[in-house]
Amino acid sequence: MVGTPAVVSVAIAVAAVSTVAGVLSFGRGVFALISDMRTGKPDRTRTSHPWRRLWNTVWTVVSHRTFRGRPVVRAAHWLVMVAFVVLVLTLLRSYVQIRYPAFMLPLIGSWFIWGWIAEFFAWAGLLGIISLMVTRVVVRIRHRDNPKSSRFYGSTRWQAHFVEWVILLVCACVIVLQTLDCAFEAKDPSTAGHATVLNYPLTFWLTSFVEDWSATALANGIVVVSALKILVSMSWMTVVGVSTTMGISWHRFLAPINIFAGREVGGAKSLGALAPPLVQGEYVEDMDEAPDDAVFGLGRTSDLTWKDRLDTLSCTECGRCQAVCPAWNTQKPLSPKLLTLALRDNAASASQVDVRQTDGPTTIESGISLSPGSFDIRQALAADGISVPAGEAELVPGVLGDQMIWDCTMCGACVEQCPVDIEHVDRIANLRRYQVLMESAFPRDLAAPLKSMQTKGNPYGRPARARLDWAKKLDFDVPVIGQDIEDASEVDYLFWVGCAGAYDDKQKKTTAAVAELLHTAGVSFAVLGGGESCTGDPARRAGNEALFQLLASAAIETLNEAKAQRIIVTCAHCFNTIANEFPQLNGHFEVIHHTxxxxxxxxxxxxxxxxxxxAQKITYHDPCFLGRHNRVFEAPRELLGGIPGVELTEMSLNRENAMCCGAGGARAWMEETQGERISTVRMSQAEATGAQTIATACPFCTQMLSSAPGFSQAPEVKDVAQLLVEAVRRGQPESHPHQ
Structure with missing residues (x-):
């Protein structure tokens, strides 16, 4: 039995035309994407250990492990993803069913397990996409009074709706087809035995709505719905083929490749260490060995590597990075998502764009507002006859504006949240490197600390002889390597004090507290005293890679000469640099945080x-470079929990979701001139817990939170070590010096 000839003829025509358009358009899109990525500079660091990378990619995609903190969305997206793959087979069947409605897929078509799989994922995909559509509507309603607070602000809305309705219609077509198939088979004695609940477990109950239809009517229904399913699917292929920057569609193909090509072979997020500069496709860990004409960082569109371009093309515009960015959430220009989209669209249009400078703010189609004087990359109007060669658009300030890249605290929240492993922090670091190393352009606030690091070995501009001032009031001697002992092999640990711990008056108390606790516990340690210098963290994150390598190399040489093996640090930034970045320069040490x-x-x-x-009610603030970057979450909490009488209460944002204090990315030395202070928002979150004390585990966190304006009766901010030393002293009758 077949459908009415006229119905079949129209269906075949619709399927043929839409398929030709869809395949040609999609093929054109694939070719354009490959060409776009091939335009990027080489990066040969992304394909080592291919089997390990492949396993990590498969596991990441199947487990959806990169979806953080949204279990419903995670489950819904997983179901939609699998439905997309499984239901491709039903699309192939639809092509034949237009002519032969009773057609079943070879081998598996009459297998009852296939019926279960197809129907389960059709229903699951339908419910999953409805859930995601509802989520989008709920987010929009929740943020209607302040649209910029929504993670979808700046995302291209029509693309999301288009994809959602395509998936919904395809799933609905499969369900309707299964229903019609079951009723159609029941009309034919040769297939009636297949029309059972065993083969149609989730649609058998729907056949009651069409059981009175004639065989011809059912056949026509199958033909029409099959054609509709093909039309919808091919419409999707046509649209995404034309719109190669439609990440919400292309990510299903590009995201696995992006995950495979991640910086970390084992699949870890690109947190902790920054990647060294890339020159001619290889990391440069010694800038003196780079070619004379080497370009450090990202300055123009042509500097983007193929991985940079793949990163931007993989963006789904989900806005998870934007939702957690401390800069964006305190009304600053930086949004990791909008930065990624601006780079994507600029790179995609670089081959044909003419550039027009604007006098006032220009609102472009996705809702991003470009600052005055920025390049309007989307409209591509050569109003003044100014033409920029392909790939030569300046990224800063042309595409991104002057301020955006300097607002980043490099807290890593965006990287932590990104479900497709985009490397936002490394990219911003490379944008800064170009500005500093190639253009000598950086915020005025950074001039003094960078110069001090170069001339004094610390960002405070203090002399080396003052590095031991913190120990003057202690009632015991702190041995100095090279003066009191020959090297670190004579003690259990080398205590790396750090610049803040040595020079900042508030942090000297933490340094002294750690020293007193180690002494009380009978743990032998020594310090470098005036021989210690900055690790280079502020210089590297400010974009001055040359200064970082100079300082880091000097520090590594000092540590090697001191025969340091196990190092205790109180600064989360020193902890991260010595543990994760010194190995890039062949400095390998065991690093232990004081907590x-x-x-x-x-x-x-x-x-x-x-x-x-x-009883003391205390809340703990996770330093980004200790917690999110290095996964040290429990030790500080266990330590606080080990102090009798302490009630530990968590802030709304804690552990890997903790909000930055605002000091990272060298921002401790830069003023916040726009929006709210990040530290003020974080202090508000701490105050909401009702805690009397905020415990910290990083000197910069202590500094930023202590100085947050607008709090007349703010909770006291103390390092975990200070709270512990007070508790230990209470058990000792003898007096202790007040630090």
Whole structure:
């Protein structure tokens, strides 16, 4: 039995025309994407250990492990993803069913398990996409009074709606087809035995709505719905083929490739260390060995590597990065998503764009507002006859504006949240590197600390002889390597004090507290004193890679000469640099954060804290470079929990979701001139817990939160070590110096 000839003829024509258009358009899109990525500079660091990368890619895609904190969205997206793959087979069947409605797929078509799989994922995909559509509407309603607070602000709305309705219609077509198939088979004695609930488990109940239809009517229904399914699917292929920057569609093909080509072979997020500069496709860990004509960082569109371009093309515009960005959420120009989209669209249009400079703000189609004087890359109007050669558009300030890249605290929240492993922080670092190393352009606030690091070995401009001032009030001697002992092999640990711990008055208390606790516990340690210098973290994150390599190399040489093996640090930034970035320069040391060793000493009973007269309600602030970048979440909390009388209460944003204090990315030395202070917002979150004290584990966090304006009765900010030393002293009758 077949459908009415006229119906079949129209259906065949619709299927043929839409398929030709869809395949040609999609093929054109694939070719354009490949050409776009081939235009990028080489990056040969992305294909090592291919089997390990492949396994990580498969596991990441199947497990959806990169979806953070949204279990419903994660489940819905997983179901839609699998439905997209499984239901491709039903699309192939539809082509034949236009002519032969009773057609079944070879081998698996009459297998009841296939019926279960097809129907389950048709229904699951339908419910999943409805859930995602509802989520988008709910987010829009929730943020209607302040659209910029929505993670979808700046995303291209029509693309999202188009994809959602395509998936919904395809899933609905499969369900309707299964229903019609079941009723149609029941009309034919030769196939009636297949029309059972076993083969149609989730649509058998729907056949009651069409069981009175004639065989011809059912056949026509199958033909029409099959043609509709093909039309919808091919419409999707046509649209995405034309719109190669439609990441919400292309990510299903590009995201696995992007994950495969991630910076970390094992699949870890690109957190912790920054990637060294890339020159001629290879990392340059010694800039003195780079060619004379080397370009460091990203300055023009032509500097983007193929991986940079793949990153931007993989963006789904989901806005998870934007939702957690401390800069964007305190009304600053930077949004990791909008930065990525601007780079994407600029790169995609670089081959044919003419550039027009604008006098006032220009609102472009996705809702991004470009600052005055920026390049309107989308309209591509040669109003003044100014033409920029392909790939030569200046990224800063041309595409991104002057301020955007300097607002980043490099907290890594965007990288942590991105489901397709976009490397936002590395890209911003490379944008800064170009500005500093190639253009000598950077915020005025950074001039003094960068010069001080170069001339004094610290960003505070203080002399080396003052590095031991913190120890003057201690009632015991702190041995100095090279003066009191020959090298670090004579003690258990080398205590790396850090610049803030040595020079900042508030941080000197933390340094002294750690030293006193180690001394009380009988742990032998020594310091470098005036021989210590900056690790180079502020220089590297400010874009001055040359200064970082100079400082880091000097520090590594000093540590090697001191025969340092195990190093205790109190600064989260020093911890990250020594542990993760010194190995890039062949400096390999065991690094322990002070919260880790102090926690161990309390657990072993070597340090015995005693409760305060009154219960203490404390909240803990996770430093980004200790927590999110290095996954040290529990040691500080266990340590605080080990102090009797302490009630630990969490802020709304904690652990990997914690909000930055505002000091990272060298921003400790830059003023916030737009929007709210990041530290003020974080202090508000701490105040909301009702805690009397905010515990920190990084000197810059202590500094930023302590100086947050607008709090007349703010919670006291103390390092975990200060709280512990107070508790330990309570158990010792003898007096201790006030630090």
């Amino acid at each position: 880790q060793i102090l926690n161990r000493l309390v657990r072993e009973g070597t340090l015995k804290p005693v409760a305060h007269e009154e």
